Amino acid sequence: MKPVSPPRDQAELLQRARRLAGLSLGDLARELGEPVPADFRRHKGWVGQLIERALGATAASLAAPDFEAIGVELKTLPVDRRGLPRESTYVCTVPLEAIAEDWENSWLRRKLACVLWVPVQAEKTIAVAERRIGSALLWSPSAGEEALLRRDWEELTERILLGELEQISARHGEVLQIRPKAADSRALRHAVGPDGERVLTNPRGYYLRAAFTAAILRRHFVLPG
DNA sequence: AGCTGATCATAT
DNA sequence: ATATGATCAGCT
Numbered sequence: 001m002k003p004v005s006p007p008r009d010q011a012e013l014l015q016r017a018r019r020l021a022g023l024s025l026g027d028l029a030r031e032l033g034e035p036v037p038a039d040f041r042r043h044k045g046w047v048g049q050l051i052e053r054a055l056g057a058t059a060a061s062l063a064a065p066d067f068e069a070i071g072v073e074l075k076t077l078p079v080d081r082r083g084l085p086r087e088s089t090y091v092c093t094v095p096l097e098a099i100a101e102d103w104e105n106s107w108l109r110r111k112l113a114c115v116l117w118v119p120v121q122a123e124k125t126i127a128v129a130e131r132r133i134g135s136a137l138l139w140s141p142s143a144g145e146e147a148l149l150r151r152d153w154e155e156l157t158e159r160i161l162l163g164e165l166e167q168i169s170a171r172h173g174e175v176l177q178i179r180p181k182a183a184d185s186r187a188l189r190h191a192v193g194p195d196g197e198r199v200l201t202n203p204r205g206y207y208l209r210a211a212f213t214a215a216i217l218r219r220h221f222v223l224p225g
Numbered sequence: 226a227g228c229t230g231a232t233c234a235t236a237t
Numbered sequence: 238a239t240a241t242g243a244t245c246a247g248c249t
Contacts, residue, residue, distance in 0.1 A: 044233055045242030052242080062237070062240050078244080088228085090243060122244085170229045180230055182239095189239090202231095203239085210227090232245070237238100 004056035010070050010114075010138060016055050017118060017136035025120070026129030028054055036129045048076045051118050051133075065114075072138070073115045077213055078122030079134065085214050086122050088207040094178055096191035096201065099161060103150045106157075108176075108206050112149065115139050117216065137220045145175075145216070152176035153206075163194040165201060175212035181205030 007013035020028065025047065029036045032053055037043040052059055057066040057074055066074040078086045092111045095101075103109055119134030141149060152173040159168055170179045182203040193199035 040233090040244055042233060044244045045235075047244095048242045049235085059236085059241085066241095074242095076243080086227095087244065090241095093240075177229090180232085181243095182232080183234095184232060185230080187239095227249090229246105229248085231247095232243100234242085236241075 004053060006056045006058050006067060006069060008070075010072060013055060013067060013070065013072060013116060014136065014138055017116060020051070020054060020118070020133045021135040023133050024129060025050065025131045025133070028133065029129070038128065039124075040128070047078075047120055047122075048074070051076050051120075055116075065111075067116075071114055073111055073113075075115055075117055077117050077119045077217075079119045080123050081121070083119065083134065083217065085210040085217070088177065088179075088210055089213055090181065091176075091206040091208060093181060094156075094160070094204040094206055096160065096165065096189055096204070097198070099157060103153055106153060108149070108153055109146075112141060117213070119217070137217070139216055139220070142219070145212075148175045148212070161192065163192045163196065163199075165191050165204070170207075173209070175209055177207050177209060178204045179207055 007016060026036055028050060034050060037046055040046060052066060052074060055074065058068050065071055075089055077089065080086050092107050095107065116136055116138050118136045121131040152175055156168060156173060156178055168178050170177045180202050185202060187203055188200040189203045190198050191201045
C-alpha cells in the first residue's frame with residue numbers, strides 16, 4: 001500500500017479524481033499494491049476503500065468527512081454500461097433516539113453538503129479487474145434537490161419521533177429511503193416506541209434512491225461547470 | 226428487471 | 238459495539 005497525502009484543496013482532489021477516469025479497477029489496484037477480489041460477496045466495501053486510498057482520503061476519524069480538511073465526502077457510484085446507477089447509495093445511520101435536530105442541523109444534510117461522486121462500472125458480466133472508473137464530479141445539492149431531500153427527511157423523522165419506525169419501509173420517501181443497515185437482522189438498537197417508551201429495533205440507514213443519483217449525474221452532464 | 230430487506234469486512 | 242465502506246440475493 002502506497003500512502004497518498006490528502007489533497008490540499010478541492011481543485012486538487014478533483015484533478016486527482018479525473019486522473020482515475022478510464023482506469024480499470026485492476027490498473028488502480030496494481031498501482032496501490034492491492035489484491036483484486038473475484039467478486040464482492042465478501043468484499044462489499046472494496047471499491048470505495050480503493051478509491052479512498054487513491055485520492056488520499058483521511059480515513060482516520062469516523063464522524064468526519066472523508067476529506068476532512070476540505071469538507072468533502074467521497075461516494076463511489078456503481079453504474080451499468082449506460083452509466084446509470086445500479087444501486088441506492090448509503091448516506092448515514094438513521095438516529096433513532098435523542099433526535100432533537102432539525103433539517104439544517106441534520107447528520108444527513110451535513111453528509112450531503114459536498115460530495116465527490118466517482119462512478120464505477122458494476123455490471124456483473126464485467127470481471128472486477130476490468131471494470132472502469134468514470135469521470136468524477138464534485139456535487140452540492142441544488143435548491144430543488146435539497147427541497148426533495150428535506151421533505152423526505154422531515155416526513156421520516158417525524159414518524160420516527162412519533163414511534164412509528166416499524167411502519168416505515170423502503171417504499172417510503174421519494175428520493176430518500178430508510179432500509180436496514182447492520183451486520184444482520186439480529187442486530188438491535190434502542191428507539192422510541194408508540195407510547196414514547198424505549199424499544200429495541202434493527203439499525204437503519206438512510207439511502208439515496210438510484211433515480212436520484214441518476215438525476216445528479218444527468219444534471220452535471222447537462223449543465224457543465 | 227428493479228427493488229427491498231439482509232448481509233459482509235474492517236477499523237476504532 | 239458501532240461506525241465506516243457498500244453489494245447481495247430473493248421476491249414481486
